[in-house]
Amino acid sequence: xxxxxxxxxxxxxxxxxxxxxxxxxxxxxxxxxxxxxxxxxxxxxxxxxxxxxxxxxxxxxxxxxxxxxxxxxxxxxxxxxxxxxxxxxxxxxxxxxxxxxxxxxxxxxxxxxxxxxxxxxxxxxxxxxxxxxxxxxxxxxxxxxxxxxxxxxxxxxxxxxxxxxxxxxxxxxxxxxxxxxxxxxxxxxxxxxxxxxxxxxxxxxxxxxxxxxxxxxxxxxxxxxxxxxxxxxxxxxxxxxxxxxxxxxxxxxxxxxxxxxxxxxxxxxxxxxxxxxxxxxxxxxxxxxxxxxxxxxxxxxxxxxxxxxxxxxxxxxxxxxxxxxxxxxxxxxxxxxxxxxxxxxxxxxxxxx
Ligand SMILES: *Cc1c(COP(=O)(O)O)cnc(C)c1O
Numbered sequence: 001x002x003x004x005x006x007x008x009x010x011x012x013x014x015x016x017x018x019x020x021x022x023x024x025x026x027x028x029x030x031x032x033x034x035x036x037x038x039x040x041x042x043x044x045x046x047x048x049x050x051x052x053x054x055x056x057x058x059x060x061x062x063x064x065x066x067x068x069x070x071x072x073x074x075x076x077x078x079x080x081x082x083x084x085x086x087x088x089x090x091x092x093x094x095x096x097x098x099x100x101x102x103x104x105x106x107x108x109x110x111x112x113x114x115x116x117x118x119x120x121x122x123x124x125x126x127x128x129x130x131x132x133x134x135x136x137x138x139x140x141x142x143x144x145x146x147x148x149x150x151x152x153x154x155x156x157x158x159x160x161x162x163x164x165x166x167x168x169x170x171x172x173x174x175x176x177x178x179x180x181x182x183x184x185x186x187x188x189x190x191x192x193x194x195x196x197x198x199x200x201x202x203x204x205x206x207x208x209x210x211x212x213x214x215x216x217x218x219x220x221x222x223x224x225x226x227x228x229x230x231x232x233x234x235x236x237x238x239x240x241x242x243x244x245x246x247x248x249x250x251x252x253x254x255x256x257x258x259x260x261x262x263x264x265x266x267x268x269x270x271x272x273x274x275x276x277x278x279x280x281x282x283x284x285x286x287x288x289x290x291x292x293x294x295x296x297x298x299x300x301x302x303x304x305x306x307x308x309x310x311x312x313x314x315x316x317x318x319x320x321x322x323x324x325x326x327x328x329x330x331x332x333x334x335x336x337x338x339x340x341x342x343x344x345x346x347x348x349x350x351x352x353x
Contacts, residue, residue, distance in 0.1 A: 003071050008229070008230050009042075009347050010227065010228045011044075011047075011227050012350045013046060024206070031205070032050075032203055036207070041269075044069070051333035055066065055081065058078060060082075060084055066095070067081075073228065080097065081120055088113075089112070097118055102352060106132075106145065110148055123153055123155050151186070154205075160199070187202050188205060190205040190206070191206060192215035196256070211227075214334070225318065227317065229316050231262040249291075250292055257303045262314050263324065265295045267299060270293055275292040277329045286320075321333070
């Protein structure tokens, strides 16, 4: 196999920056870059560097290791908050900002020597996942975080992508009340969907929208697409009507057919649930995935797609078949499609200029 015949993931940093500006303008106040899970699968470091170049001064990651790696790459100036928190000192002086989620977190950080990077307090208002419950808030010793350098109080919305869901308004009012106990502390509220619900605060935390996922499901996507995954054809074959293709022989040619085999599979994060459902785009034309997705290979029915040859590339996810559309076919969400993108693709970053 020639070196060139590998899947290629192209990430348009310029489009990510354009999305970041769209979000910034829409919010009318600071927004953070949310680059957890390796920047939603697209590369936390290049994405964060591009956002920092556009003026982003706050980043969120999920885990300590992600924060340490990001700090090395982007220098000391931006805030890097770790949503899952970490014990005092565990960042070895990297200046990461922990999100405190429990009374134990608070006690540990209140007792630690004050860090310049400060802390963020997570008030749970209805997600029931992380953050202080109302009962835990009621039991906080007054002034417990006075010396910890409290930078933000935050909450996280559970249902902002569903315009009809009553929990969003309830969370907003619970947050206003809970944050009232910290009158001088800036607030951080909206995710991508919340921002498009018009919810503002001192610092929004939009993730998916920056990466082109529609923050307003069911309505036109206001964001630009930022990625394209193309997979090369590594074999073409003509099969007579009646021939089964792939594991389990689940697809049988109804007519004489031309099958293209391309060099990616579920090991690359192309979900096996897309067996017999996925779509590829060849030279602007859609072609159907036939049979099962294998670990390293996918088969497509290209009978009606015109001339092609080994080495031609098929777009499997991209502007012609967006992460949201692929997710709909697979019974999941665009977030999972992006964060599943595999390690074997050659990655190419288009400039942020
Ligand atoms: C992932 C996450 C976000 C970003 O959410 P999107 O839906 O991707 O905009 C914001 N805040 C917290 C706490 C998160 O975990």
